[in-house]
Amino acid sequence: MKPSHRQYAPATTGLKLLMFTICLFQFMNEFTSLAQLLPVEEVEALQTIASRLQYSDWQVARNSCSGGGRLNITYSLNSQNLVRFGSNVTCTCNTTECHITHIQLKGLNVTGVLPEEFANLTFLEEIDLSRNYINGSIPARFGELPLTILSLLGNRISGPIPSEIGDIATLEELVLEDNLLDGQLPSNLGRARSLRRILLSANNFTGTVPESFGNLTNLTDFRIDGNTLSGRMPSFIGNWTRLTRLDWQGTSMEGPIPSTISLLTNLTELRITDLTGPSSTFPDLRNMTSMTRLHLRNCMLTGSIPDYIGQMTRLQNLDLSFNMLDGQVPDSIGRVSFATVFLNNNSLSGNIPAWAFVGNRKMLVIPHP
Numbered sequence: 001m002k003p004s005h006r007q008y009a010p011a012t013t014g015l016k017l018l019m020f021t022i023c024l025f026q027f028m029n030e031f032t033s034l035a036q037l038l039p040v041e042e043v044e045a046l047q048t049i050a051s052r053l054q055y056s057d058w059q060v061a062r063n064s065c066s067g068g069g070r071l072n073i074t075y076s077l078n079s080q081n082l083v084r085f086g087s088n089v090t091c092t093c094n095t096t097e098c099h100i101t102h103i104q105l106k107g108l109n110v111t112g113v114l115p116e117e118f119a120n121l122t123f124l125e126e127i128d129l130s131r132n133y134i135n136g137s138i139p140a141r142f143g144e145l146p147l148t149i150l151s152l153l154g155n156r157i158s159g160p161i162p163s164e165i166g167d168i169a170t171l172e173e174l175v176l177e178d179n180l181l182d183g184q185l186p187s188n189l190g191r192a193r194s195l196r197r198i199l200l201s202a203n204n205f206t207g208t209v210p211e212s213f214g215n216l217t218n219l220t221d222f223r224i225d226g227n228t229l230s231g232r233m234p235s236f237i238g239n240w241t242r243l244t245r246l247d248w249q250g251t252s253m254e255g256p257i258p259s260t261i262s263l264l265t266n267l268t269e270l271r272i273t274d275l276t277g278p279s280s281t282f283p284d285l286r287n288m289t290s291m292t293r294l295h296l297r298n299c300m301l302t303g304s305i306p307d308y309i310g311q312m313t314r315l316q317n318l319d320l321s322f323n324m325l326d327g328q329v330p331d332s333i334g335r336v337s338f339a340t341v342f343l344n345n346n347s348l349s350g351n352i353p354a355w356a357f358v359g360n361r362k363m364l365v366i367p368h369p
């Protein structure tokens, strides 16, 4: 019997071993699927960022993302259901690993120098630090990140835009309005072909808008108000056929408004002001039937106001003041239910249209009832 026992014993042991192995495997499987951990480097980077910005509400650890994608969300929404202020840090996990992919830290009055350590979060797709008091400059290393959104709107960031930002092939939104940025716009930015929004207003950029920007044919929104630029308004803006909003106010650039603007038929908001000479006639905007806001103030425009403005039935605000427009105000314009119309400081003649609120003969400011 011993031999048979002996024969049997290894069999049970083998079976037990097999079962144990299966259990262990299942346990490990279970364990690993629960253990979705952030890499140590990302934890350290986020801790360093928090300390540099003196922001104390992220208590980040390796398991901060387990069991859900969100690290910490505390926010207050505005009337359009957008985050007005708050923190929203999002992770993306597979069965074993997590990575920080989105960081929004908005309107929290955060101070400090813009931390270069964001570049250590190598899976980061969004940095949105809108409306804080962050200073310092944009680190060139941000160009290594797979960003789709970089928004530093309304801070105290200074220095130039590093040309490396143009290396971010995934970048769709570059929102840098209302900072202290200066220098020339990097030509390399024209390589970031995914860009849909470039918002640069209210900074101190100089030089021209690089020719390479003509390659950014996915742009829907371009704003560059209040920078002191030089040269002529470029004709390559005609490449931006998807554009719905163009803000180009107070840049000191030379006119005329390029004729290629007539190709931008999806524009709903067009604001160009304060061009220096030479003078030109009114640009051809006849196919821009979705226009809601049209401001061409102080652009050295001559000739008459085109009749087709009256076919822009969605027009709310029209400002053609401080030009050299002459002739009569077309009757067709009276059919549009404007909120405001500014036609003052031109050389318009004839009777003041019946629809106008009459204040000054050359100043038609019409508040709609």
Ligand SMILES: *[C@@H]1O[C@H](CO)[C@@H](O)[C@H](O)[C@H]1NC(C)=O
Residues within 6 Å of the ligand: 041, 044, 045, 048, 117, 120
């Ligand atoms: C960020 O990455 C750099 C370079 O890889 C490294 O030297 C540094 O220690 C990292 N910093 C943090 C806070 O992880």
Ligand SMILES: *[C@@H]1O[C@H](CO)[C@@H](O)[C@H](O)[C@H]1NC(C)=O
Residues within 6 Å of the ligand: 057, 058, 059, 060, 071, 072, 073, 074
């Ligand atoms: C999230 O933020 C709140 C403060 O807004 C803080 O009290 C809480 O500890 C944070 N939670 C985590 C997990 O970081």
Ligand SMILES: *[C@@H]1O[C@H](CO)[C@@H](O)[C@H](O)[C@H]1NC(C)=O
Residues within 6 Å of the ligand: 075, 082, 083, 088, 089, 090, 102, 104, 126
């Ligand atoms: C938080 O961020 C994620 C990723 O960008 C986004 O999907 C989500 O809508 C955000 N939450 C709020 C309230 O904005």
Ligand SMILES: *[C@@H]1O[C@H](CO)[C@@H](O)[C@H](O)[C@H]1NC(C)=O
Residues within 6 Å of the ligand: 094, 095, 096, 097
């Ligand atoms: C999880 O993602 C990491 C890279 O972040 C990868 O190395 C790993 O193989 C992935 N694991 C699974 C199970 O997909």
Ligand SMILES: *[C@@H]1O[C@H](CO)[C@@H](O)[C@H](O)[C@H]1NC(C)=O
Residues within 6 Å of the ligand: 085, 107, 108, 109
């Ligand atoms: C930021 O500062 C402003 C002005 O001091 C204050 O009104 C606002 O409540 C502050 N916001 C937060 C989130 O602390």
Ligand SMILES: *[C@@H]1O[C@H](CO)[C@@H](O)[C@H](O)[C@H]1NC(C)=O
Residues within 6 Å of the ligand: 111, 112, 113, 135, 136
């Ligand atoms: C940046 O802001 C901090 C305070 O948040 C200040 O101590 C520092 O001097 C500022 N640096 C620059 C270059 O303005």
Ligand SMILES: *[C@@H]1O[C@H](CO)[C@@H](O)[C@H](O)[C@H]1NC(C)=O
Residues within 6 Å of the ligand: 193, 194, 195, 218
């Ligand atoms: C341009 O936009 C279209 C549609 O949104 C998209 O399919 C395409 O990939 C974009 N091109 C680039 C270079 O990102």
Ligand SMILES: *[C@@H]1O[C@H](CO)[C@@H](O)[C@H](O)[C@H]1NC(C)=O
Residues within 6 Å of the ligand: 180, 182, 204
């Ligand atoms: C903008 O640049 C001009 C000329 O370089 C300089 O005089 C001015 O102080 C700058 N403004 C700001 C807000 O940095």
Ligand SMILES: *[C@@H]1O[C@H](CO)[C@@H](O)[C@H](O)[C@H]1NC(C)=O
Residues within 6 Å of the ligand: 190, 211, 212, 213, 214, 215
């Ligand atoms: C636009 O893109 C084409 C193709 O990639 C390139 O050859 C050309 O140099 C670019 N134009 C400018 C002005 O950078």
Ligand SMILES: *[C@@H]1O[C@H](CO)[C@@H](O)[C@H](O)[C@H]1NC(C)=O
Residues within 6 Å of the ligand: 214, 215, 217, 235, 236, 239
């Ligand atoms: C953009 O415009 C430039 C100059 O106007 C032209 O040479 C170029 O071919 C255009 N690029 C695209 C992609 O349409």
Ligand SMILES: *[C@@H]1O[C@H](CO)[C@@H](O)[C@H](O)[C@H]1NC(C)=O
Residues within 6 Å of the ligand: 241, 242, 243, 266
């Ligand atoms: C203009 O807008 C229409 C309607 O939204 C859209 O179908 C069309 O593709 C747009 N044209 C361009 C060039 O983006």
Ligand SMILES: *[C@@H]1O[C@H](CO)[C@@H](O)[C@H](O)[C@H]1NC(C)=O
Residues within 6 Å of the ligand: 262, 263, 284, 286, 287
């Ligand atoms: C306006 O659209 C019409 C019809 O599509 C077209 O024939 C005409 O050339 C366009 N005009 C301009 C200035 O783009």
